[in-house]
Amino acid sequence: MRILIIHNHYKEVGGEDTVFFAEAALLEEHGHEVQKLALSNKEVNTISEKLGAAFGVAYNWSSARRIEESIKTFQPDVVHVHNFFPLVSPAVFYICHTYKVPVVMTLHNYRLICPSALLHYDGELQMENVQKVFPLKPILKGVYRNSAFQTASVVLTTGIHKVIGTWRNKVDKYIALTPGAADLFKDSSLNLRQEQVAVKPNFTADPGLGEEERDDYFLYIGRLTPEKGIDTLLKAHQLQNFKLKIIGDGPLREQVQQYAAAHPDTVEYLGFQKREVAMSILKKAKALIFSSEWLETFGMTIVEAFATGTPVIAAKIGGAAHLVQHMYNGLHYTPQQPAQLQEQVQLLQQDNAIATELSHNARFTYEQAFTAEVNYRQLIKIYEDAVRQKKSPASPGLAVKAGLL
Template sequence: MYVLVVHNRYSSAQPSGENRVVDEEVRLLRAAGHRVELFERRSDDISAMSLLSKVAVPLRVPWNLAVRAELAARLRSDRPDVVHVHNLFPLLSPAVLAACADVGVPVVATLHNYHQICPPGTLQRDNRPCTECVVARSPLPAVRHGCYRGSRLATVPLAVGHALNRRRWWSGVERFFCISAAQRDILVRSGMPPGLLSVKHNFVPDPGACRTDGGEHLLFLGRLAESKGVRLLMTAWDALAADGGVGVPLVLAGAGPLESEVAAWAAGRDDVRYAGLLDADRCREAVRRSVAVVAPSMALETFGLVAAEAMAAGVPAVAAGHGGFVEIVEEGVTGLLHTPGDPLSLASCIRRITADPARNREMGLAARLRYEKGFSPAVGLDGLLEGYRTALAGRSGGANGAPPMGKKDAGSRRDSRAGRDGGSR
């Protein structure tokens, strides 16, 4: 099979789980013998643009004519079997879908976040979960609150793109991959056609080595931001320290807006170590040596990649009991779930996960089995290929009567829509 992957890469200044997932899927498909090529843009390139080009970036967020022409030419030349769309913001735009329709190439799209219904894609406002746009089935609440970068003006291009292209997504994509059932449920509530949405969890490469003892530290691994629960974790840890601690140190690894605050908090303490941004090998080693990985996210995570990575290494997780985490972590079996946003609940779970080494090892073994059955490369490959075959066969289900946006789109989609069986996976 020949797959063309379309992705706007996020800035390299911050760790991106989405970039990593895209790269790992490409490697997985190629290792299985499939041809995979890339059609990419990089957000890093914006800094090198002329002032005029930078000013034009927001104007092209809803629709980028040049991208449509360039991709259509590439598709006519290369004739891939299927196009797999990931992130289109800010340099690609849904014009990608029109290019695929122009040439008649089927499209699947992975929804890594909530950009389909929430301009910033996070379902979060003022560091708290927010579903106003879900309930309204409109991005207007986000504009009113200035949800993207705290600016109404910056939010407008995203909201306009949402309004103009909402039905184009429905008619232009044969299959959407949701990366958790929790995400799918929210998208259905927002008005997306359920017949187009299937659940395909992210997979995690096998680290090659699992934890062999009880571990030597607790680990936070991720972006150092309020939304990831960093301040919540610091508050919970201070409460534990005041009560005598838990016998192992806390390691925080990552980068982000709270980096200086975390470094200052950790300085001079024996029970905390700030490790900074780790490369892939050091991340795997830090996970493998953990008593548990802590993921106290304040946001409704679509998946929870760090918890699955812990499971791959036979390490249990302590995670927030909402969003995708509730599908990954089975309470008391593969880890513990704390009340989201509650530092006392988080502290209690940390104490429990460290207090009984024998039980901790049992949870680690169960976590590894859960990984093998649900998040391994073999499972990930099967999910990808099933989605591609569904797209090629035109069996992704109806779009609730959503019409295409133009004559070209209508003509190119008509044959692929004919004969659909109306079912959903």
């Protein structure tokens, strides 16, 4: 199979970039012909470039020409889009439709239904945006890059393409990372068809099992931002001075540094660390704390923890609510409830038998659902379904009603 994979990199490297490269490599390892077409926000620096990107977000003609040339020369069986925002633009879906190439898109975030991409700002979930074609509150708040103008460009882009049916009629298959995320997208202003959305999680390369005898510290790995539940994590620590290591960087770095300095015997802030270093620390941790309080579409650090046989204590919300099964491979607590988080920490500290059982089940969960081989089979099936659907279009009457003709 010939697969053209398209991605728009952000200025800061993130999880979407990791998945883009990992899935491309996975497909190549299985003998498929893969071509990567990537644009980067690092290309946008001058005022004119920024204005061009803002005005081209709804349909970027320059990107459209690049995509068209790639399709004509590479002749892919399927196109897989990871992120089109902002430089690729929805032009990719119209070019694919014109050349009758099936297109698959991974829903890494909530950008199509909320310009924040998180459904979270002002310290709380913003679920009212899910059903709105043109949500106005985010514009007033300037949730995208702290700019009302740039937020408005996102809202107009996603909204216009909702109205003209791009999301429903020009994308053959969407990949949601958990069943919960799939249900949310299907019951939204995107007006998707039920069969359009498939569920396929991300995967991680096997880092190997962690230590059988764990150290007595707990570990947080992730961005230091409000929606990640940093306040809840630190408040839980205040209730009980358990040993805590924190890996990551972000806007709340100073707050975390100050807290660690005030608790030098129990809190260690390690800043940003390369993956191999973070994995070595994870392999010795009693548990990973996943304190995120927004509707994460997935939770890559959870899967990495499972792979090392490390239990996860997670806020019961979003991807974590699906990935972590309470008292099986980890423990749940209610978001924004530090006392409940502290209780779960205490449980693992006091009951080695439970900690051992959760550890074994965490590794089993990884082997059953999140290895590269399992993921490959799921991904190829989605591609094959998209190709099959493209070759077997609906009847003319149904096609007219769906806006396909």
